[in-house]
Amino acid sequence: MGIFADEARSRLANLLRMAGNSERDRALIIAYVESTPEPPPLGPRGIHTSGCPQCWNTMWGQRDRDGRPIAVCARCGFVKEADSGLS
Numbered sequence: 001m002g003i004f005a006d007e008a009r010s011r012l013a014n015l016l017r018m019a020g021n022s023e024r025d026r027a028l029i030i031a032y033v034e035s036t037p038e039p040p041p042l043g044p045r046g047i048h049t050s051g052c053p054q055c056w057n058t059m060w061g062q063r064d065r066d067g068r069p070i071a072v073c074a075r076c077g078f079v080k081e082a083d084s085g086l087s
């Protein structure tokens with residue numbers, strides 16, 4: 001299977017592939033995918049997440065136009081400076 005085919009898979013399919021045959025793990029993963037927003041396109045730094053202080057949803061690690069690490073809430077759009085660990 002080529003890279004293109006892998007990228008065409010849904011996030012759920014990718015996560016389920018890691019779950020193996022455990023029904024419990026698969027159920028947990030499905031619940032997780034349904035309760036979290038889709039991540040942004042994967043950059044060279046990988047994906048970083050943190051919690052939104054406004055709505056407690058998932059914030060994705062991004063870069064502002066000056067290259068500084070920021071975190072953007074996927075639900076309410078709140079933006080904050082990212083933790084120092086985000087590099």
Ligand SMILES: [Zn+2]
Pocket residue numbers: 052053054055056057073074075076077078
């Ligand atoms: Zn939020």
